[in-house]
Amino acid sequence: MTAETPTKMASEAASGAALDVWQSCLEQLALELPEQQYQTWIKPLSARFADDCSKVTIFVANRFKLDWVRLQYGSRFAALMERLLGQPVQIELALSARDGGAAGGVAGGSGGSQGTVEASPSSLSTHSSTRSHTSPSTNSFPVARDAAPSPFPFAAASLAPSITAASAASATSAPPKNRLNPALTFDALIEGSANRVARAAAMHVASMPGTMYNPLFIYGGVGLGKTHLMHAIGNRLLVEEHRAKILYIHAEQFVTDVVKAYQRKAFDEFKEFYHSLDLLLIDDVQFFANKDRTQEEFFNAFEALLAKKSHIVMTSDTYPKGLTDIHERLVSRFDSGLTVAIEPPELEMRVAILLNKAQAEGIPLSEEVAFFVAKNVRSNVRELEGALRKVLAYARFNLKEISIPTAKDALRDLLSIQNRQxxxxxxxxxxxxxxxxxxxxxxxxxxxxxxxxxxxxxxxxxxxxxxxxxxxxxxxxxxxxxxxxxxxxxxxxxxxxxxxxxxxxxxxxxxxxxx
Incomplete structure (x- = not known):
């Protein structure tokens, strides 16, 4: 017993240190990278450290991501960990087990070392170490009520990078893929005068789809919560009707699906899938500009869905009549339901967003600091949350209390740009x-x-x-x-x-x- 206790204590200490290093590394990359890049490529990673921290194995979901992470971020991981650990670090990348690689295997290197500690904090998205025994599915789109999987032949291939091959492997046993983010709910959205009308309309659609406000067209600048509202509608409807066939998709993905249907002469399958939806949530329809075939297919889908009383929710950076290079018949239909705007959040709403975000992450944030950040970041919610992350990370890296002077130091580049421009x-x-x-x-x-x-x-x-x-x-x-x-x-x-x-x-x- 006495011989094992020091070993156990040392192991726990090493595990804690590895966890801190990995967390710090991720926080720094969150500051450096655009939000979408970080969420897609960095956040899902997990890592395993050798006992002496001389080698770190980073686990990636699939081979495509492995090559991309190694090429784009490998050297940055090495530099960050060397600075945090104060010693040279060997970085190796490996496939997580559910993609078919061994749990300790390393792509492009030797096998994993013995006596390693895992750095996979629960707040991060990590991969299971057990192999999935379900057979791969070629259909990762939603399944209609009491119906067989859609015959749409290129559904899985057309998924965005955030849907990995690993997740597709378990599609036969998992719930239908609707590409909704379960964290984006009405409860998680701070309400203010800037979004009150849009939020009320969205809640009405979620509770009574296919009746009033069809289509619902939400417009506003970037980072104001349009996408959040769409996901909230889908998530609320799933609570009421868990077998509803719902799809959230970006307009560019719809364009890609039209191109693939054209290349493969598969428009029957394309229409069968899209025309059978109960709720279509489509982001940034301004991307349909100058794409005649896409606009034609979307018009057909639009008419088919409204005819069967399915609901359509769209977002754009401008109101329908402000869209350019979009067919007039589409614009008139966009404007035929309810059009609502989301404005940049007012000061009180920005403060509430900051306090709510900090509370969700378990970090104490005073109202004084929240007001300071809110007064200096006015454009949108995304930039507001990014500013908060900078303040929190700066305080953590420099072992400082979260105060107004700390916030000024963390945001000095942003404040300098604003004061100058x-x-x-x-x-x-x-x-x-x-x-x-x-x-x-x-x-x-x-x-x-x-x-x-x-x-x-x-x-x-x-x-x-x-x-x-x-x-x-x-x-x-x-x-x-x-x-x-x-x-x-x-x-x-x-x-x-x-x-x-x-x-x-x-x-x-x-x-x-x-x-």
């Missing part, structure tokens, strides 16, 4: 250029509509995108009183809620100003 003067010039008036008109006493309107919009954007007070903004606009600025801000804000055209103009201006 977005000023009231820069907003005046950008708005003047957009509406083709002179910059001098911004602070002149002229009041014709073609000048007064852009001036009010510039005042609104100055309040939204800078830290200037109302009196300071009024002074820059030709010495105007702060009540004039307040009137402009309230007027433009109210009209933005009801005018799709104004909302689109403001969206373009905001994206231009933020670079």
């Amino acid at each position: 977005i000023s009231v003067e820069y907003i005046q010039k950008t708005v003047a250029d957009y509406y083709k008036i002179k910059v001098a008109d911004m602070y002149s006493k002229k009041r014709p509509a073609n000048i007064a309107r852009p001036r009010q919009i510039a005042m609104y954007l100055s309040k939204e995108l800078t830290q200037k007070s109302l009196p300071e903004i009024g002074e820059i606009f030709g010495g105007r009183d702060h009540t004039t600025v307040l009137h402009a801000v309230r007027k433009v804000s109210a009209e933005r809620q009801t005018s799709a055209e104004l909302n689109q103009q403001l969206h373009v201006l905001e994206q231009t100003l933020k670079g």
Whole structure:
């Protein structure tokens, strides 16, 4: 007993150290990489460390991912681990067991060493060490109610990279693949004035599909929660009707499926699959622009689904009539149900999002720090959460308390860019250029509509995108009183809620100003 105790303690210590190193490595890569890249290629990985940490075996789901991770991220993993461990580290990549490789096997190297410790924290997506005995399935799309699997021949091949070959191997015993993210629910979505109408409409669709608001068209800028709402609709419907045939898909994937159907002369199978859905959730329909055959097939699917009272939910970066190079008959159908906008979140909503995210990760975050981050990151939810991750990781790496000075240090690059680019003067010039008036008109006493309107919009954007007070903004606009600025801000804000055209103009201006 006494001889085994030190060994056990050493093993537990080594396991804990490996876990910390792996977690730190992932957090650093989460800061460096775009969200989608990180979620697709890095987060699903697991690792095994040798006792002396001289070698790390990283397990990958399939051979395609193995080659890609080794080529794109292998050297970065080595550099990060060498810095974290303070010693040279040999990085090897291996297939996880369910893809057919041995659990300890290493691709392109020798076998795994004995006496290793696993670094697979429960909060990370890791692969099972047991081999799957189910036979591969060629169909990873949903299965219709009480029906055989779809004969659509290229369904599995057309899945996005996030659906791995390993997951397809167990498709015969797993629930039908609908590509929904179960974490994206209505409960997980913070509600505010920016998304209240869209959220209410989405909940109505989820509870009574095929009745009102069909189709539902949600539009807004990137990272505002359009995709979250679509997944929430699908997840809520599955609770009520677990055999409903639901598919979430990006518009580009639909384009890919049309191309494959054309190449393989398989349009009958294509139509049989898509026309049989109970709920189609399709993201970013603006990608259909200039793709005539795709638009034709989507029009056919659209008509077939509405005829059988299936529901269609779409998202776009602009309102239907703002779409370019889309057939008029499609645009008219997009606009025939309910069209709702999601706006950038207001300050209180941004603070709530930050506090909720930190609480979900079990990390204490004061309201003061949340307000500081929220006041400086205004564009969208995705960038807001990215800023929070930077603050948390910076505090962890530097062993600092999460405070406003720590947040300032962590976000200094972001704050520097904002302070350099977005000023009231820069907003005046950008708005003047957009509406083709002179910059001098911004602070002149002229009041014709073609000048007064852009001036009010510039005042609104100055309040939204800078830290200037109302009196300071009024002074820059030709010495105007702060009540004039307040009137402009309230007027433009109210009209933005009801005018799709104004909302689109403001969206373009905001994206231009933020670079």
